[in-house]
Amino acid sequence: MAQFKPFDMEGMPLEEQPLNWKDMTPAPYDKKTVDAYTRTRIILMNGIENNAVLMSHAIERMHPDPGVKKSMALMRRIDSQQQVAVNWLNPADQSVIETTLGYEQVAVDLTANLAQNEPDPYVKQTLDFALLEDFDHLYRYSCLYDYIEGGDSEMIVQGRTEVKPGRPTSIEHRHPFDSMRKHYDKETADIKTKMNYITITAGEQQTMLYYRAHGFMYPDEIARQLYAEIAEIEEQHVTQYGLLGDPNETMLEKMAMTELNEAYLYYSFAQQENDPRIRGIWESFMKMEIAHFNECARLMKQVEGREIRDVMKADAIGPLVVFEENKDYVNSVLDNQLDLAPNNMEYMRMRDLPDDWASFGYQRVMNAKGVPSEEIVSKAGPNLTERDQAENIRRVKQEMARRVEKGMAAVPAR
């Protein structure tokens, strides 16, 4: 099993890390020839960098130590430049919807990879649960792509990821209280769990931000509505995943794990990248992250008197994160978990939910005037529309409609 051994890696000195304007803006890939998984690696790493920057800003605002603030400023500037360099690999002729399809392909194949390698059963269940929702988004956006741009999403997913309904987006809308989750224990959690937690939270956060920042860019009203609707599910995903992390980790511990995760992902992707120019970027950025990680470890020792090895409790992380086909895995989750729902921080079958489940009332309110993710299907071509007729999908929608009707009384704390 391939592993990542951060203590064996050489870092790049921090003072050598600033990028000049030309290196910060590498030429974009060609959307007609790029490998689907090169695109997903780029989309994910952009989100990973944005998350590192956002986390560092939060710490800058809350940490009392001036030395910590200064180190954060230095590392954050580099992460900021890396974010631009990675995001600028996306070409201008890739439309917002095409990029969106790439985002949902990331969500499907990343979540599936993490879930299959997640040691904590509750974290794995949380990944499987949301997997079916992002899988459905890929289908709804494929309908939008067909309707607005006359495009075929196969051009983006390249046969690696299936395009068909998952847990229907219309029934994914839940009361905020039903996004509550339990958190892992930082003392006993495996290092892989901590990495998976940061990776998926950052990925979902990026997706949420992208839909919010771009969903208004199409004049068509169904497009505007669909982005608004799915952005709200991504907000639910960011909330549920964010809550998996142990709040007892110190700020410096969280930053150290964030930097370690960046290094781990760049290392993972350098092993599988087939575009040599882009592989060079992953390799060089990995060396930068090793230095960020070492700097965080130094701060933890200096400010908190703690050793990074006592936090990690491991000197290798594995297996590596891989973008690859997961059709069999996704279909098995689809067969077994379509009707799962979260209640009181546990997952249960829809039929076992209490009638006063907060999300029944919430869904009734949200879907009162029609649901964009349903309306878009009827606007797409027959090839896509017929995929929505699957028996299991119809059944789960009917079951939810029946429960919403019965549970209409309560929308707690609305």
Ligand SMILES: [Fe+2]
């Ligand atoms: Fe970075």
Ligand SMILES: [Fe+2]
């Ligand atoms: Fe999604």
Ligand SMILES: [Fe+2]
């Ligand atoms: Fe998501």
Ligand SMILES: [Fe+2]
């Ligand atoms: Fe970093």
